[in-house]
Amino acid sequence: MPRRAQDIRVLQIARDFGMKGAGNPVAFVVDRCVRQVTTWVKELAPSNLEELLQTVIVKVGLIIEEIYADYDLTQVSDRYLQDGEGGFGRVVQAFDDRTFALVLRLRRPRHGCTHVAVIDCRERKQARRWFSIWHEVAHLLAEPQLSFNFRRTVFPDKDPVEQLMDTIAGELAFYRPLYELQLPDGTGPTLAHLEDHRLRLAPSASREAAYATAISRMGTPAVFIVAEKELKANQRRALQTGLLFAEAAPIPELRAVRVVSNELGQARGLFIPRNMRVPQSSLISRVFYEETIDLTDKTWNKGEVLSAWSDSTGKRLTDVPVMVEAGRSGSRVFALITPA
Amino acid sequence: MTISAKSEQLGDRVRRLRKALDWTQDQLATAAKVSKSFISEVESGASQPRGPVLVKIAAALQASIDYLMTGQEPAMQVAKPIEIPKELASFAKRRGVPYPHVEILIEFHNSIVGMRRDGPDVRPSEKEWEDLYDNVLPHIDKALSSDKE
Numbered sequence: 001m002p003r004r005a006q007d008i009r010v011l012q013i014a015r016d017f018g019m020k021g022a023g024n025p026v027a028f029v030v031d032r033c034v035r036q037v038t039t040w041v042k043e044l045a046p047s048n049l050e051e052l053l054q055t056v057i058v059k060v061g062l063i064i065e066e067i068y069a070d071y072d073l074t075q076v077s078d079r080y081l082q083d084g085e086g087g088f089g090r091v092v093q094a095f096d097d098r099t100f101a102l103v104l105r106l107r108r109p110r111h112g113c114t115h116v117a118v119i120d121c122r123e124r125k126q127a128r129r130w131f132s133i134w135h136e137v138a139h140l141l142a143e144p145q146l147s148f149n150f151r152r153t154v155f156p157d158k159d160p161v162e163q164l165m166d167t168i169a170g171e172l173a174f175y176r177p178l179y180e181l182q183l184p185d186g187t188g189p190t191l192a193h194l195e196d197h198r199l200r201l202a203p204s205a206s207r208e209a210a211y212a213t214a215i216s217r218m219g220t221p222a223v224f225i226v227a228e229k230e231l232k233a234n235q236r237r238a239l240q241t242g243l244l245f246a247e248a249a250p251i252p253e254l255r256a257v258r259v260v261s262n263e264l265g266q267a268r269g270l271f272i273p274r275n276m277r278v279p280q281s282s283l284i285s286r287v288f289y290e291e292t293i294d295l296t297d298k299t300w301n302k303g304e305v306l307s308a309w310s311d312s313t314g315k316r317l318t319d320v321p322v323m324v325e326a327g328r329s330g331s332r333v334f335a336l337i338t339p340a
Numbered sequence: 341m342t343i344s345a346k347s348e349q350l351g352d353r354v355r356r357l358r359k360a361l362d363w364t365q366d367q368l369a370t371a372a373k374v375s376k377s378f379i380s381e382v383e384s385g386a387s388q389p390r391g392p393v394l395v396k397i398a399a400a401l402q403a404s405i406d407y408l409m410t411g412q413e414p415a416m417q418v419a420k421p422i423e424i425p426k427e428l429a430s431f432a433k434r435r436g437v438p439y440p441h442v443e444i445l446i447e448f449h450n451s452i453v454g455m456r457r458d459g460p461d462v463r464p465s466e467k468e469w470e471d472l473y474d475n476v477l478p479h480i481d482k483a484l485s486s487d488k489e
Binding site: 103 | 412445
């Protein structure tokens with residue numbers, strides 16, 4: 001069982017929801033949150049994921065403050081401080097490079113709202129806005145009685161409670177009944193289908209998250225890949241722990257940094273290990289090095305075999321003929337792999 | 341004439357919250373993506389918003405649905421701090437911070453109940469407690485006195 005499932009606070013949240021005996025507290029809490037949202041969907045009938053988010057926000061009683069400039073942060077903090085909400089005295093300081101969002105409990109409720117989420121949308125953080133809001137909403141869904149009035153503990157890596165919130169957010173940000181990709185009869189998925197689906201139902205979500213979710217739930221075999229230059233995992237660790245100095249640093253290579261293979265895809269042998277090097281012969285490599293047009297304007301297709309992919313020991317993937325569609329998204333390449 | 345909370349209807353609350361934001365009906369209509377005439381009907385009690393429209397109006401007014409429907413504020417349960425971090429104790433001793441200030445400083449600190457970040461949360465240093473205290477000092481007495489009300 002993953003560490004977060006054994007965390008005492010995660011277990012307590014599950015117990016607050018009524019979990020008795022053994023079981024996976026993470027799955028239990030996620031299921032309860034989805035059920036709660038489903039009752040609100042029936043009551044208030046949101047028609048897309050944007051409306052769903054708004055619905056959940058006004059049901060849990062959360063105020064959202066979005067920060068697009070340093071000035072916004074100071075102004076928001078000052079406004080709440082003037083009202084005696086002293087927690088905002090920490091907010092400017094708390095938003096370092098690694099913090100994307102905070103949720104604060106108000107000392108006095110305002111028009112039914114008990115919490116404020118401050119979402120950092122400045123520069124590179126804007127790409128994570130959608131998920132950051134859902135993450136903070138998840139706190140209020142999962143901990144309605146605020147049993148999470150804990151003194152925050154320092155963990156060697158990410159806090160298990162925050163990981164639980166990421167899991168809830170991941171499920172709700174693409175709430176299944178409102179995010180089912182329907183393909184035209186007899187056609188396989190394309191990057192254009194995925195982008196159209198995202199723009200219609202979740203335009204604020206990042207392409208990567210939206211495509212990955214659609215593929216993972218699709219009823220046809222497919223693999224979604226994000227490729228960019230990256231080090232091998234052990235090289236990255238060595239750099240982080242100071243075992244390698246910057247001068248001797250290895251050179252990043254084009255790798256499949258994210259791979260989402262759905263169940264049907266895996267059953268057909270469509271599987272690529274995460275962080276595997278992209279073969280030079282692959283269309284993905286050509287698009288990465290030679291093309292600059294965004295995938296919404298043009299993508300490329302090519303028939304390949306998965307056995308062209310090999311690891312550093314020379315071991316090759318299975319000999320499955322596939323169709324590869326690849327397109328550029330910023331500094332990365334997004335690709336779809338389907339059976340040929 | 342003021343409307344007592346008991347007799348206040350949904351339309352009255354929409355009007356009150358709109359005016360608190362210093363908005364015209366036009367501005368609320370734009371923020372909620374509905375027509376101005378609909379806002380006017382809601383405020384006069386001629387229309388009852390439902391479903392997604394009710395959600396949009398609540399969101400624009402930064403109010404919860406329950407509050408718009410009932411006018412009731414939820415009860416807040418705030419646990420009193422029971423442990424003084426050593427970094428705070430050290431700073432408080434050095435600066436001679438009175439105990440009620442120390443107590444409310446912990447409450448302010450703990451009011452951040454969730455944080456989305458890459459990597460671990462960081463335990464505040466003595467300097468960070470001092471910075472927080474200096475930031476909130478002008479507002480502490482107001483917060484303490486409002487607690488007594």
